Structure formats: C-alpha cells, structure tokens
Amino acid sequence: MSELTTTAFVKGHRRTPSYQDFKERTRHDCQKAMNRELEKLVLTAPSSVQENVRKEFEDFKELFDRYLRETGPSIDWDKIKLLPDDAVKMYGELPGPNENDVKSLLDQLVVMKLNGGLGTGMGCQGPKSVITVKNELTFLDMNVQQIEYLNNKYGTDVPLVLMNSFNTDADTQKVVNKYGNVNVSIFTFNQSRFPRINRESLLPMAIGFGDENTEGWYPPGHGDIYKSFYNSGLLEIFIKAGKKYVFVSNIDNMGATVDLNILSFLLNNKVKAPEFVMEVTDKTRADIKGGTLVEYEGKLRLLEIAQVPKEHVDEFKSIRKFKIFNTNNLWASLDGIKRTIEEKTLHMEIIVNPKTLDNGINVIQLETAVGAAIKSFEGAVGINVPRRRFLPVKTTSDLLVIMSNLYSIKTGSLEMNPKRSFPSVPLCKLGSQFTKVKEFLRRFASIPDILELDHLTVSGDVTFGKNVSLKTSNY
Structure with missing residues (x-):
C-alpha cells in the first residue's frame, strides 16, 4: 500500500493528517x-x-467495503428493548383457512429450501x-413428497x-x-461464490474459477438468498x-x-399483510445460543x-429474559x-467467520444470515410456533431421534408416535465415536425404542444390540 502523504488540505488550508485520514x-x-x-478472477x-x-x-x-468501514459491535446493548406484545403472534390464535x-x-x-450444505460434518460425501x-x-x-401431496390433494402447483x-x-x-x-415443479439456483480473504493481506485466496482446489472459495451464508434469487x-x-x-x-x-394457518394469516389478513414472518419457538436450555427477536430502534431485529x-x-x-x-x-x-433489492434498502449485519485452511493460512469469510433481513421489510412479525416445527438434523444425535420409533412418516412429513405421553423430544448426546453416519449405524444393531426416554448421554466405545429399549428412570 502507498504511504500516507505528510499533509492534507481542508478548505484550502494545510493541516497535519489525522489517524482518520x-x-x-x-x-x-x-x-x-x-x-x-x-x-x-472474473x-x-x-x-x-x-x-x-x-x-x-x-x-x-x-460486503468488503462495509467490513473495512464498520468497527465495534453492530448493536448498542442499551438500545435493545424487549418485544412489544403485538410483535409476536401466538400460533394457536391464528384462524385456520376455509377448506x-x-x-x-x-x-x-x-x-x-436452503440446500448449500455438505454432509461432511456427519462423514458423508456430497449434499x-x-x-x-x-x-x-x-x-x-421427504421434501418432494410433502409438496407432491399438497399438489395432488388440492390440485395446485x-x-x-x-x-x-x-x-x-x-x-x-x-x-x-x-x-x-413427480407432480412437483423443481427449480434450482446457486447462491454466490465469493473468494475467501487472506487475513494478513486482505486479498482474495482464490486463484481462479478453473482451479480444482475449492479452498479459495466459499458460499457466503444463507443471507445471500435474496440477491441470488433476484x-x-x-x-x-x-x-x-x-x-x-x-x-x-x-x-x-x-x-x-407448509403451514396453512400461517399462509392464511398472510394472505387473508384484513389489514396490510406483513412482508416478513419469522417463526420462533420457546427457548429451552438446549437453545441458549439461538438467535432471538428484539426491538431495536423501533424495528424488529434478529x-x-x-x-x-x-x-x-x-x-x-437467559431463558427468562x-x-x-x-x-x-x-x-x-x-x-x-x-x-428492498431495487431500492437498495436490504441490510443484514456482516458475520465475520474466521477459518484456518489446510495449509495453515488464516482467512476470513464475510457472511450474512437470512433472518437478519427482517428489519428491512414492512410490518414484519414473529409467530411463536409449536416445537414440532423445529426438528433439525445437524448431528447423528438428532438422526437417532428421527430414525427411532418416536416418529413415523406420512406423506413426507414426520408424525410423533401417539404412544409418547408428552410432545417433547428426548435430549440425546452421542459421543465422538458416533459422529460419522457410518460409525453411528455400525454401533446400532437396530435403532432403540426411545418412547419413554427423556434424555440420553453416551460416551466411550459403546455399541447397542437388537431390540434395545432406552428409558429414563425418573420418567
């Protein structure tokens, strides 16, 4: 980089350059x-x-310009306000649609569906x-089956x-x-492909688009959905x-x-329909790191x-606050x-994601989160939905719950076994020996019965035989 000149001019007057200069x-x-x-690279x-x-x-x-300009935290903690009563609707109060x-x-x-992730975290190849x-x-x-069922039942597309x-x-x-x-029209598009940034030089790590080594590139988070879709x-x-x-x-x-009650709330709204709805659910001690909704400078913010x-x-x-x-x-x-795109009012906070490549070089990825756009839309609201609408499978511990007799599949959707006496899902934590799907499957001769299980922690070199039932003693 070139050195800063020793003088600067303001309205014709010579002055000593400042740190801001x-x-x-x-x-x-x-x-x-x-x-x-x-x-x-282009x-x-x-x-x-x-x-x-x-x-x-x-x-x-x-993004890069904002990264260079923005300093300090993206929020002032003292400006955060708890949500007003009308900011989050209760799912149970939504009127269902007329058939x-x-x-x-x-x-x-x-x-x-956000389909940019690989299965490497669970030891799998490909998407x-x-x-x-x-x-x-x-x-x-399962996602295709869900949509096909709707299209066939209601004659829609x-x-x-x-x-x-x-x-x-x-x-x-x-x-x-x-x-x-299949009676489903499937479309695909790609999110952006951005070059990783060398943390020392602040220059791209990518060599070129034809380079087979993809370490120089990254997909910039699901907040990229809006512009890539456009x-x-x-x-x-x-x-x-x-x-x-x-x-x-x-x-x-x-x-x-697809939830017809939420869809009806959006399309049959007698007042101006909200442009954006975020489904939220009650936080438990297992969710303490999850993003939450607050009021900030008069708007909903993630x-x-x-x-x-x-x-x-x-x-x-805190699950109390x-x-x-x-x-x-x-x-x-x-x-x-x-x-929001054409008026350039779409704004999401930058997530600076540090990584270390296999060659030891430290890089950063500039990313955004799809939910952070909530403040850019008019009339945005949250809807507090039942926990059943949040069943992510991020690990083999989650996979154990889904594969068990706790759930059955109907038209591509999971239904909890009616023999389960209450609707909560067991909290399962499998040790490092179960991390990869191949190892996970090898350690279960058959998936255990967990209908009466509240929580499970497994560590060490453990295998399970056939027809095992796991129950919490104080169930």
Missing part, C-alpha cells in the same frame, strides 16, 4: 487492491458466465440433502426451489432428475405467475412443512450471540424482496 487512505488502498484482484471464468460473476462480485465488494380457500392460497406460494434419514428416504425425498451452492449444485442436479415423473430471474418469473410469498427453511429441518458484547452473553442466554429463538423458518413477500 490514515484509516481512510488505507481503506481506499485495500479496496483498489481487492478490485484489481477480483477483475483478474477473467478466469468462462466467458458465458463472466457477466453473472461480475454481478456477484459487486455484492462481495459491498374452499386452500387451493387459492397454495397457488400463491413458493417453497424454498447433506441426500443423506438417508428414515425409511430409506433422504431429506430431499406449489413449486419447490432449491438454493444450491457451488459445492452442492452438480450432485443435486443429478438427483433432481429422478423426480421427473439475480437468477426466478423471483420475477414467480411474481408474474401470481405467486405472493416464499416459505424459506433449512432442508434438514424435518419440522419445516439478535445473534455473535453480536452480543462479552459482558452480556449470560444475559443473552429472552424467551424465544429463531427457527429459521421464514415467510417473505416476493414483492417485498424485489422492492
């Missing part, structure tokens, strides 16, 4: 250096996609969505949209082909087709099914633990998404 000059130099490297992409790459890099440049209205409601809906979950069905199989990443797209496209005779052209296609809302959720959340000053972390984790957390099941107006 130095920071501004340094920031400017960092931006110029980054822009030069990004242009080199030229390594196939000519047919270079224009799209430039669009993606404009979003990256905006005759269901088709017209579904005709206005798009279902989108996480193709891991077998229950009855030989994968996450994707609810599309299923998958937001892939460059890590999952090719494999997902191969899998999608097997649904050719840039793909699908947003405009669905708006022209008469669609009004998109229901977004993680593909591994087995509880995130507060994540990464934004909380260290001295307030215990307060954030912050009683709900974000399930990442979101409903957004298609017109609202289009408006």
Whole structure:
C-alpha cells in the first residue's frame, strides 16, 4: 500500500493528517487492491458466465467495503428493548383457512429450501440433502413428497426451489432428475461464490474459477438468498405467475412443512399483510445460543450471540429474559424482496467467520444470515410456533431421534408416535465415536425404542444390540 502523504488540505488550508485520514487512505488502498484482484478472477471464468460473476462480485465488494468501514459491535446493548406484545403472534390464535380457500392460497406460494450444505460434518460425501434419514428416504425425498401431496390433494402447483451452492449444485442436479415423473415443479439456483480473504493481506485466496482446489472459495451464508434469487430471474418469473410469498427453511429441518394457518394469516389478513414472518419457538436450555427477536430502534431485529458484547452473553442466554429463538423458518413477500433489492434498502449485519485452511493460512469469510433481513421489510412479525416445527438434523444425535420409533412418516412429513405421553423430544448426546453416519449405524444393531426416554448421554466405545429399549428412570 502507498504511504500516507505528510499533509492534507481542508478548505484550502494545510493541516497535519489525522489517524482518520490514515484509516481512510488505507481503506481506499485495500479496496483498489481487492478490485484489481477480483477483475483478474472474473477473467478466469468462462466467458458465458463472466457477466453473472461480475454481478456477484459487486455484492462481495459491498460486503468488503462495509467490513473495512464498520468497527465495534453492530448493536448498542442499551438500545435493545424487549418485544412489544403485538410483535409476536401466538400460533394457536391464528384462524385456520376455509377448506374452499386452500387451493387459492397454495397457488400463491413458493417453497424454498436452503440446500448449500455438505454432509461432511456427519462423514458423508456430497449434499447433506441426500443423506438417508428414515425409511430409506433422504431429506430431499421427504421434501418432494410433502409438496407432491399438497399438489395432488388440492390440485395446485406449489413449486419447490432449491438454493444450491457451488459445492452442492452438480450432485443435486443429478438427483433432481429422478423426480421427473413427480407432480412437483423443481427449480434450482446457486447462491454466490465469493473468494475467501487472506487475513494478513486482505486479498482474495482464490486463484481462479478453473482451479480444482475449492479452498479459495466459499458460499457466503444463507443471507445471500435474496440477491441470488433476484439475480437468477426466478423471483420475477414467480411474481408474474401470481405467486405472493416464499416459505424459506433449512432442508434438514424435518419440522419445516407448509403451514396453512400461517399462509392464511398472510394472505387473508384484513389489514396490510406483513412482508416478513419469522417463526420462533420457546427457548429451552438446549437453545441458549439461538438467535432471538428484539426491538431495536423501533424495528424488529434478529439478535445473534455473535453480536452480543462479552459482558452480556449470560444475559443473552437467559431463558427468562429472552424467551424465544429463531427457527429459521421464514415467510417473505416476493414483492417485498424485489422492492428492498431495487431500492437498495436490504441490510443484514456482516458475520465475520474466521477459518484456518489446510495449509495453515488464516482467512476470513464475510457472511450474512437470512433472518437478519427482517428489519428491512414492512410490518414484519414473529409467530411463536409449536416445537414440532423445529426438528433439525445437524448431528447423528438428532438422526437417532428421527430414525427411532418416536416418529413415523406420512406423506413426507414426520408424525410423533401417539404412544409418547408428552410432545417433547428426548435430549440425546452421542459421543465422538458416533459422529460419522457410518460409525453411528455400525454401533446400532437396530435403532432403540426411545418412547419413554427423556434424555440420553453416551460416551466411550459403546455399541447397542437388537431390540434395545432406552428409558429414563425418573420418567
């Protein structure tokens, strides 16, 4: 970087440069250096996609500029207010739709699943969505079955949209082909592909688009969904087709099914319908790190633990003060998404995600979270939903619960066994020997009966025989 000149001018007067001048000059130099490297990367992409790459890099440049400009915490803790009574609706108070209205409601809906993650955390290859979950069905199989059931029962055409990443797209496209005779229109688009940033030089780690080593690239978090959806052209296609809302959720959340009560609340609202709904649910001690809703500067805002000053972390984790957390099941107006992008009012806090590559180089990834956009939409509200709508499968401990006799599958959806005497799910913690799916399956001759289980912790070199029943002694 060039050195700061020894003098600066303000309204014609010579003055000594300040530290702020130095920071501004340094920031400017960092931006110029980054822009030069990004242009080199663009030229390594196939000519047919270079224009799209430039669009993606404009979003990256905006994030990078904000990263250089923004200092300190993104929130002032003293400005946080607990939610007013009308900010979160209770699910049980939502009126259900008239059966005759269901088709017209579904005709206005798009279902989108976040499908950018790999199954490496559970020892699997390829997209996480193709891991077998229950009855030989994968996450994707079950989601397709859910939509097909709605389309067949109500004579509608609810599309299923998958937001892939460059890590999952090719494999997902191969899998999608097997649904050719299924009554579901499946669309895909890719979230952006951003270069990881060397923490020391603040320059891209990526060498080029043709480089087989993907360590230099990363998908920038699910907050990228809005602009990538817009840039793909699908947003405009669905708006022209008469669609009004998109229901977004993680593909591994087995509880995130289309809910007609919430859809009716959005489309049959007698006052102005909210542009954005976040499903929240009651926090337990297992959820203390989950993001929560607060009021901040007059708007609803998603507060994540990464934004909380260290001295307030215990307060954030309190289930007495912050009683709900974000399930990442979101409903957004298609017109609202289009408006916020075209008016450039879409804003999400930057998540700085530090990583260390296999070669020991420290990098950062600039990411955003999809729920953080709530403050950019008009009339946003939360809906406190039953816990059954939050059944993520992040680990083999979660997989044990889903694969057990606690649940059965009906039209792609999980239903809790009526023999379970209360609706809560057992808290299961399997040790490191169970982390990988292959090892997990090897250690169970058959999946145990857990109908009367409240909690389970397993550590060490343990295996389970056939026809085992696990019960909590003080059940």
